[in-house]
Amino acid sequence: MAFKKSVVAFSQTPEQEQKLMEVINKEKGHKGALMPILQQAQEIYGYLPIEVQTIIAEEMGISLEKVYGVVTFYAQFSLNPKGKYKISVCLGTACYVKGSGDVYNKLQEVLNIKGGELTPDGKFSLEACRCIGACGLAPVMTINDDVYGRLTVDEVGDILAKYND
Amino acid sequence: MVNIKINGIEYSVEEGTTILEACRQNGIRIPTLCWLKDINAIGACRICVVEMSGARSLTAACVYPLSKFDEGKNILTHSPAVLESRKMTLQLLLSNHNMDCLACARSGNCELQALCKELGVDDSSYFEGAKNEFDIDTSSKHMYRDDNKCINCRRCVAACEKYQGIGVIGANERGFKTEISCAFGMDLANTACVSCGQCITACPTGALSEKDDTDKVWEALADPEKVVVVQTAPAVRASLGRLSVIR
Numbered sequence: 001m002a003f004k005k006s007v008v009a010f011s012q013t014p015e016q017e018q019k020l021m022e023v024i025n026k027e028k029g030h031k032g033a034l035m036p037i038l039q040q041a042q043e044i045y046g047y048l049p050i051e052v053q054t055i056i057a058e059e060m061g062i063s064l065e066k067v068y069g070v071v072t073f074y075a076q077f078s079l080n081p082k083g084k085y086k087i088s089v090c091l092g093t094a095c096y097v098k099g100s101g102d103v104y105n106k107l108q109e110v111l112n113i114k115g116g117e118l119t120p121d122g123k124f125s126l127e128a129c130r131c132i133g134a135c136g137l138a139p140v141m142t143i144n145d146d147v148y149g150r151l152t153v154d155e156v157g158d159i160l161a162k163y164n165d
Numbered sequence: 166m167v168n169i170k171i172n173g174i175e176y177s178v179e180e181g182t183t184i185l186e187a188c189r190q191n192g193i194r195i196p197t198l199c200w201l202k203d204i205n206a207i208g209a210c211r212i213c214v215v216e217m218s219g220a221r222s223l224t225a226a227c228v229y230p231l232s233k234f235d236e237g238k239n240i241l242t243h244s245p246a247v248l249e250s251r252k253m254t255l256q257l258l259l260s261n262h263n264m265d266c267l268a269c270a271r272s273g274n275c276e277l278q279a280l281c282k283e284l285g286v287d288d289s290s291y292f293e294g295a296k297n298e299f300d301i302d303t304s305s306k307h308m309y310r311d312d313n314k315c316i317n318c319r320r321c322v323a324a325c326e327k328y329q330g331i332g333v334i335g336a337n338e339r340g341f342k343t344e345i346s347c348a349f350g351m352d353l354a355n356t357a358c359v360s361c362g363q364c365i366t367a368c369p370t371g372a373l374s375e376k377d378d379t380d381k382v383w384e385a386l387a388d389p390e391k392v393v394v395v396q397t398a399p400a401v402r403a404s405l406g407r408l409s410v411i412r
């Protein structure tokens with residue numbers, strides 16, 4: 001089995017830790033407290049690594065698996081921080097029928113990571129998104145604020161090469 | 166009490182009784198897969214569906230509590246629509262199942278296999294398409310988990326959490342990618358699993374199974390250098406004892 005720990009080492013500031021404890025103490029005891037705690041924890045850390053999920057599980061008295069099951073169910077939660085360059089490939093209907101799935105696969109192959117992951121150097125993170133309202137340019141991907149439309153699989157390498165710093 | 170009809174015959178059951186319980190109490194069998202007495206009533210598999218007068222669609226019997234609003238309704242447990250739906254549910258399950266029955270530890274006492282036979286599934290590739298390919302977790306000394314045979318009924322999850330209070334397995338990811346596994350894809354051997362085997366007992370398919378060391382025993386018996394002493398462990402019996410409780 002592949003252990004899906006984040007590739008970057010976890011570190012937190014005392015402020016982050018304190019904030020998380022405040023959130024947990026405020027929410028726990030309410031019914032359905034896990035979702036709001038996870039949402040706020042992700043705001044505090046930017047993602048939900050095993051270290052943060054373990055704190056939440058222990059403080060709430062539930063299993064780590066229960067927390068992880070919820071985190072992996074909802075697309076809004078991430079197990080990895082975003083990279084310096086955040087790549088988002090649109091898998092909305094228009095883009096998908098125009099072949100964005102192939103582009104997405106090619107990116108996974110070239111970067112050697114799966115969707116939702118981050119390259120070990122912290123440079124690129126990859127994720128799929130839903131329609132971003134640029135269907136006329138399908139298939140579409142964004143890298144930070146840059147938009148790339150009418151993509152083909154062959155262009156992927158050249159585009160990534162532009163982000164060489 | 167609520168007065169209902171099941172297949173046209175009148176019965177009177179306590180309010181709050183599920184359709185499944187009402188049928189069982191009266192000797193009418195409805196097939197189930199995800200339902201496990203007392204610990205798993207989640208309406209996930211839809212194999213227990215029945216047709217109910219006044220309802221627009223089929224109803225999952227295991228999670229439908231009868232109330233005074235159901236007074237006088239007729240429930241059909243084996244109508245053509247019900248049988249067709251159950252069969253289709255099985256075919257859909259098979260569409261993402263490796264169907265390696267001949268070499269499976271559960272062949273002969275698999276609930277999925279038995280239901281396919283009972284409901285006349287004659288085309289196991291009816292819905293052909295993408296299939297998941299999961300790694301088999303063989304990390305534990307006592308068991309393995311092969312999610313390629315898993316139907317995501319979550320009975321093992323309920324057994325781990327509710328019988329044993331351990332909770333190291335659960336349904337992770339979503340939709341087609343859903344997989345019964347441990348947090349962060351951890352090996353079962355690296356979790357707090359206590360090797361009780363309750364998940365194996367709860368599993369309707371061959372997705373969870375004991376490791377079979379029969380070959381090692383044969384080898385040891387054939388070894389002339391070895392003095393063989395046999396001691397049976399009580400664990401097997403305790404686990405089988407539970408089997409009769411849940412079925």
Ligand code: SF4
Nearest residue numbers: 315316318319321368
């Ligand atoms: S492993 Fe078995 S009991 Fe667990 S969800 Fe899969 S089929 Fe059900």
Ligand code: FES
Nearest residue numbers: 090092095131134
């Ligand atoms: S589907 Fe991709 S932008 Fe609309």
Ligand code: FES
Nearest residue numbers: 208210211213227
């Ligand atoms: S047994 Fe009722 S939905 Fe699975």
